[in-house]
Amino acid sequence: MRKSITGSLLSLLLTGCAVGPNYRRPAVAVPDEARGQAGSVESVSVADRAWWELFEDERLRQLVEEALRSGYDVRIAAFRVEEARANAGIARSPFFPQIDYSARFSRSRQSGAAFGISSIPPVNLHDVNLGLSWEIDLWGRIRRSSEAALAQYLASEEARRGVLLSLVSEVATAYFQLRLLDAQLEIARRTMTTFQETFDLFNRRLEGGLASALETSSAEASLANVAAQVPLYENQIVAEENALSLLLGRNPGPIARGAALREQVIPPEVPPGLPSDLLQRRPDLRQSEQELVAANAQVGVAMANFFPTISLTAAFGGVSPEVSNLFTAGKTWSIAAGLVGPLFQGLRLKNQYDARLAQWEQSKAQYEQAVTSAFGEVSSAIVANQKLAEAEAQQARTVSAYQTAVRLSNDRYLAGLASYLDVLQAEQQLYPAEQSWAQLRFQRLANFVQLYKALGGGWTIQDPAWARPALDSSAPKTAAAPRP
DSSP states (O other), X not given: OHHHHHHHHHHHHHHOOOOSOXXXXXXXXXXXXXXXXXXXXXXXXXXXXXXXXXXXXXXXXXXXXXXXXXXXXXXXXXXXXXXXXXXXXXXXXXXXXXXXXXXEXXXXXXXXXXXXXXXXXXXXXXXXXXXXXXXXXXXXXXXXXXXXXXXXXXXXXXXXXXXXHHHHHHHHHHHHHHHHXXXXXXXXXXXXXXXXXXXXXXXXXXXXXXSOHHHHHHHHHHHHHHHHHHHHHHHHHHHHHHHHHHXXXXXXXXXXXXXXXXXXXXXXXXXXXXXXXXXHHOHHHHHHHHHHHHHHHHHHHHHHTTSOEEEEEEEEEEEESSGGGTTTTTEEEEEEEEXXXXXXXXXXXXXXXXXXHHHHHHHHHHHHHHHHHHHHHHHHHHHHHHHHHHHHHHHHHHHHHHHHHHHHHHHHHHTTSSOHHHHHHHHHHHHHXXXXXXXXXXXXXXHHHHHHHHTTTTTTOOOTTOOOOOOOTTSOOOOOOXXX
């Protein structure tokens, strides 16, 4: 009979189905190519390359490695994964029988007056029990709960990968911003030196009666205007270094520099790959889909709550005045099976199901929104990469033209064919042109990093630490871009 009961239970467990919908990825409209993509669409993407293959600046590589190793966001994300893993284990534990134990000792004495005697000797009682309980997951409630917890665990792992990619992007962008401020400070100081020389010249000529007060005042105003920018850039540099130090997980302090802004290399071609591959490459989309899987499983849990719960319980132990007789003369045991199901809940179960279904619809809409947003981010970054390159080239022409104008105006002044106001005017036009070029150069670098992030860069990296392998010092370096 015991074999028959055991066989029936195993049959129920094997044939029992999990109620609720099985997950299927929602259909999303995927464009054939990214908007603004030039040339033919190929499966090769810059996102297939590791981050250390993109940055030529060794100092930047070291900063990214430090951030990935010691950054606060990385550490927080790692512990969130551990929390989700533990929660998944908790959700899976009801699959197995739950065994507990209890032990109790008591000493008591009853009054003998009721029995017509003076007293009754004290009685010692030892009570030891092992208990077993097991819910038979006939309707899949536990399976769906475990499925939801596992999906949340996988979502946290994708979130961790998203943190790694975001941290690489933030460190690189902050470093390029720092190099931009360095370049702007260098331009300001160089221009201030030039304007100082011009002012000193005009001031000496004014004292000798060879220059007008208008020329001297104009030179002084230009000097003061540029000089006012120097402390502002110095202040911004300190603030940017402190912000970068936070990303690195270290106290505020100076940041070592590598290549100058003009020497930072941008690949001439940045292939985006197939738009459909974004669903596999981007960690935020993979995270959103896992959250959708979890919401789908919760619908199954809510549906399983309509069905009865079947459980088995067993107990084995002993009760005896003497410890030696606990499992001999005092042995006790029990086996029971129970069924508990809802009869009237005041629509609580129905409302729970409706709530879980609404949450699934929200997660589905959020996933579709994230996918559409990803296509837009890639398109914007691709177009920006092209247009910023064109704008930088034109601004480089502007800087070159103003540099020629400064040289020619100096030659004309020395030849007595023009006043020094012409020189001063050319220098005044060169300064903002150089600053604009530096800003455009930074925007190109920052947009390149953003495009790499938007494409899900580094998605093939399997190492949880994202640490780069040892670099080959003999590997050829890409030539630095010439300064306009």
